[in-house]
Amino acid sequence: MSNKYPQILFQNRKPDRIATMAEYKESGGYQALADALSNRSPAQVQEEILDAVLLGRGGAAFPAGRKLETVAEDAPHPRYVVCNADEMEPGTFKDRVLIHADPHMLIEGMILTGYAVNADKGIVFIRPEYEGAAKILEREIRFAEKEGLLGENILGSGYTFFIDVHRSGGRYICGEVTAQLNALEGRRPNPRKPPPYPTQKGLWGQPTISHNVETLCCFPHILRNGARWFRDLALTETGAGTKIFSISGKVNRPGCYELPMGVRLSEIIEVHAGGMVEGSTFKACLPGGASTGFLTPDFYDIEMDFDTLRKKGHRLGTGAIMVFDQKTCLTAATVNLLEFFARESCGWCTPCREGLPYIKHLLTLIENGQGSEDMIPTIKKMSAQLWNSYCAFAPGAVAPVESLLVYFEGEVREHIKLGRCLLGD
């Protein structure tokens, strides 16, 4: 492996099995928890996280420290910590790898988050397909409880925190924070419109902190090594920490790689993913899962961090890079993504429920060579209108469509002119 960078989240990753609690402890695990419980106040924990500029790794990149601060000190109890392990963004598979690599890192991260906001209970909301990971977590949670690291009076500190594992019903929308809370309450997983924000009134109306698996995994390391150390891990000024990239598509070594925030896309593809497969050249990639826009060869050298991409009008999302080569029809790829989104819409608001199938149908006609010129402005206008949906689902779903029509409009029009797909079989 040619990874020259420090491995933080993956330090105990093994090719054939998960890391045991002993191995995790040996690598410094649970030190941060012991230290925080005896030497730091919850406010100090919050400050350290804020200082580390840890941005939410689930795709929205909201500063984790800021989220912690929004739970008022006198907020009612019980308070909840929800770990979002409902990893359903197409192309993303980092959370599963993380749990299979080092489950206690997640458990410690959840306890620390709980301590930071004085929460009473943690819930891992996990995708039902991740049954293996759920079983691992359930087992390791019991081990942690036996060791006094979890449960009543953790390490004699007086702080009590429990963790439950909850399997999702299995819908993409359940990954949306507010929809996830509805799902946990046994309701339809329709998103809720803030205010109130979940940190004020979340699960069953109680203050609730929701974080992605990867975000939570960063907590122990930040608290053990300091905010400055964490920020310095990144290659760019604006970035902080490492990022786990899940790479798929036409590369030689698809997989999960922990790399510093701000590493260049070209380096990820050429060095870490082993370059493009024989006979393929880079045509485009989705940088952060299916709800981000295409990066064209113009962005081949871009520094992969949240800020840089945002400035260029893109999103790092979950860091799931899907690489397409010159033999792939991006219209067909987009239709494929849209099919997923149109199917997974919760059906609550009109634009998302009806607009996505509408656009999908038009784009399918185009891909099949049955399109007409007037469909392109219709799709463009409708994609823009989908931004007025109830939640962020539809804007994410049209991101690939919008960028397709920005960077590859010529290719789309070609379908209409020729009455067939140039790259199709």
Next chain:
Amino acid sequence: MPTLTIDSRQISVPGNTKVIDAAERLGIMIPRFCYHPALGAVGACRVCAVNVKEGPMTGIQMSCMLDAGDGMVISTHDKDAVDFRMAVIEWLMMNHPHDCPVCDEGGHCLLQDMTVSGGHGMRRYPGPKRTHQDQYLGPLVQHEMNRCIQCYRCVRYYREYTGYKDLGVLGIGSRVYFGRTGDGRLESPFAGNLIDICPTGVFTDKPARFKGRKWDFERAATVCTHCSLGCSTITSSRYREIIRQEAGISPDTNDCFICDRGRYGFGYANLPDRPRQYRVNGNPCSRQTAWAKALDLLDTTANTNNPSTVALLVSARCTLETLVTAKHLCHRKGWHGPVWDAPSGNDIKSRNALDALAPELVATMKDVRESDFILAIGTDPVNEAPVLTLALRQAQRNGAHITVIDPRPVSLPFDFEHLPTSPEEMGDQLAAIVCAALGGTDLSHLSPAGKAFYDDLVLRNAAATVPDEIVVALKKSRHPVIVCGTHMVNEDLPVLAGECARMINQPERSAGLFYVLPGANGFGAAMFTETHTNAGLLLDKIKSNDIKTLIAIEPEGCAHVHSSPAMAGILKSLDCLLVMDYLESPLSRAADVFIPTATVFESGGIFINQNGTGRSMQPLYMGGTPIFQTGRTGPPPRLFESDIPGAEHVPAWLPLADWMGLSLSPDNSKRRLEILKYTIENEPWLSALPISGDTGETGIKLRIPNRRLNEFASLPHTRNNAGNSNSPEISLYTVEQTFGTELLSSGSPALDEVIPQIRAAMHPADAEFLNLADGENLTLVLDENHELPCNVKIETDMAQGFIFIPRRPDLPWPVPGFAPIPLHPDQIRREKGDLR
């Protein structure tokens, strides 16, 4: 009071007003589908988009989700907003059928209006439409799922507003389906409201299907006459037939919803065999003949006998005009009455209730909805006054604590505390709760009578124990309401309930009092009938030959239970029986002279609901006027005789006014106002009613004069359970049921299918004692002539020592007014071939 600008016009609105409502105040109607005043804003349909030019968040925003803020500048007709709304309509029409001409909602359809006004005239979407299978939802509501635009109003209403769970959302994405998990009748007795709130044709009125478009109908705002709540309704008729009813909007009573009894109970007015012919001695005759015969008989009686041998019987289904005219006629002629024909004892209990109804305590349904503690005593809301259930549910949703003290197996679609208690002990429980809650309160301001009343409460308190949480909830409460029934209670309970409400009404706690009365005009009947008599006493007088002539005007209890030989015997001793009604009954068939009367839909009239609100109802159509026809190009109605057919039946007050010598105009609409004027002018406390008859949407609040003001009643202790506890007897009570017991609606064919079979509810301990199992057939031997076959229903949540059966008008009941019957175990006969 934020001030904002909408379409260049400024308006100040109270805080927490949504932009959509602020615009409505300016007369700007922003399109909406999912938004509904009773259900709130959820932002699902996105059709109420506006462009916020200045404000905390600019750009396209949903006006239903946006609080009006100071200094906001909003455009509803900006291009972006209009374009977006057009897009929403196009999306909604992607899958909606283009078959308005065959859809029953057509002409009455919000989606149709929005599609037309939004300018979406041509279909652009080239794809296929998704289709669904419809479900059978029972005889009242038709389901056509393909028309759905997924506004979620139905499930929000059904599950959140009413609390029933058998209708829901299934699936996700564009395949969401609103229905049940399988075919089957909707369980909620409020399911008909789905028809009103559905903005398109997914839920339509099944009995009214294909009977006309909105513009074919003669429509009028009406008052529901199927219980004492007086809900607002809108009635549509065509060709002198009532086609359908919808809920009217009345914030003080029903808000926006009615029950299915009210919605479908009108069928009695349409019955082909409704008596529309005058009859003398059972033979059809002309109006002139019948009137002459009636006058002749009355004259003879008055001349040969004493005028006090003539008695007049009225009921709570009579209009205020009829009741007042009847009262004045009796006074002028020296006749006996008017006597209120109410179910046994309900008349005196209602009078007691009105005595205790202090003006400062009167609670409306709105007060119930907004209350934080409700103690319902002696009432079964779903069955006696269905829409009250919805008011209780809204209070419960807002966190109110709800307790029901009643011997019946009361079931409500939400969490509440039920104390199954016998009528004898209900008063003690009420006293215990109030007493415990008042403990520690300074009562020094009370008058001597108040103190005496409190001491009385303390005495009663010792007789009962009540759960602590009820007391705690009442202590914490700021707006408690006591709801009290007038059927399953002792005579003194309404007074006790009223005085308890007065007791807990303190500076820091404003209490309300809400009575459930019998019948649509129970309030009016209690006010205008003779106090020291009742139907039972009247029958005694007939038996003893003190009454020789009976005039029954739209009677209720007597009319429908006289099939017994005893009753027939009583009637035989009359010289003359004169019946005026729009329903056929054993009594009307036995009449010497029968005068067909007009229903409220034909005569109009005023009804006073249980809290004293007078609401008038305009006639929808009248006999003797030309039939309303759609369009003006059709031929005029052809007349073959001087009278237009259908003019025979008259409002019940008309013959009465005639006998009294009032000269009324021959014109229907004129004399309606004349009798109204007479009514209002001759009863001073009705003077708040307008003589135009227009009481408006909310009605006129009437307050009874000469009530005891701030003075407590001293209550006789009527407890009488000595010996009862050891007796093996079981009391057989008839009780109201949502469907099948109320007189008018039980004659409605649309409701035939939803009327449940007669089941005898009993406590498991009683069933065990009688060796009966749930579902078993049995016969109740009421007396030597009357047997009642029914079916056992074991209810765990009811008082012991009772059997409850629905009070069907056609029950063979041997006792007048459905009075309870004590049954000895020998009178309860298990049928052979039972389930075991």
